[in-house]
Amino acid sequence: MQDIFVSTLPKLVSSWVEAFPDALLIQDVLEAGSNLEIVSSYSAALVFWLHINDSQNGSLPAAIASVLRSYPDAKIVVLANTPGHAETLQALSAGAMGYAHAYSAPEMLKEIKTVIHHGGIWLGHQLLKRLIETSVKLTGNSPELVEELLGRLTSREKEVAIEAAKGMSNKEIARVLQITERTVKAHLAKSFERLGVKDRLQLALMLNKK
Template sequence: MSFGESYFYSLHYQVPSALLELEPNIQLISEDFTDVDLSFSGLIWFHLAPGATIAAQTATIRKCLPHGKLVIMSDLPSDLEALAAFSIMAKAYCNTHSGMSVLANVASVVLQGGIWIGEAIMHRLLENQVPAQDIAKVVNTKWDNILTTREREVAVMVANGLPNRVIAEKMSITERTVKAHVGAVLEKLGLKSRLQLALLVKES
């Protein structure tokens, strides 16, 4: 089983055995990122270190490898950390010690353009925010028919993990207008976050 070239980054950690078994040729990259292909668009398995925020830890790699698909690996996963991971547009968040079958699923989902999050954490993040019947109602009435053409474009780009700045550039509009579109989309669909919107778009 191969998912193409992949990178692994960690300050003080070797490639986890399950990940190495999944990807025997995975490339371990150094802290200064001088040994990487700057146009790389594959999977970047990023092992978190304690003592610093996810945004701070990933700032350089996100700047150096903007097209890479970032998979955050945590020794002690938590709901707040998961939210932080997706707030910096990570494509997946998982336990460093996950088995090979879980990691294979992560890789498959992300490489197909999806966002992967563990089922238990996903349920906790969505718990008590939007009733299941409300989500089902939106899906069953074909969510994109509810939105204007511009709003549909914004919704898809949000679901693909693009920040407002990039969406504004792609659509030749201001970030303020993008923010207004996102607000309108969330209100029309009865959602409370970009994460919920991403899950809805990807699953429907």
């Protein structure tokens, strides 16, 4: 998948380059489609990282719409200098598949790409936690089904999945279980695969008991 960063910055941020060495940079947020020259065969495998600074907040829906008009199969992640819950929901409603801090670490950017590549949604940790807390109050599976699902996992995968379903971050899970964040990521990836889920919110809804 080709990564394209849409930003008014004169060059790519170092963390973006470290995460995706072959990434491209284009300057005009609202004219991404007309300014971007890419081989048509790439059109179904593009990831647009839309960098929105504080003065551009109002143009976010238009920027997302502009990209999707030219590349309807592309995946979009919004990168914000000052992330906010309202803007996260605005971005997702407009068609983005992810929302994160513009200066996230390279490893997080790679993780975001993995999640959206598999059809999942990436949200900021605090908003994700709030959505999980709200959602689990409204829905749930039978205890028997939850136990059957957990039975598909190894003991360590089960421990990690249960904590993730509470809305805990990888760092928090690592601290609680006294393992590394890398190990947490590996167990979560395997759990997603075994349970057929795409992201943490779906995992939380699946493992929530009535």
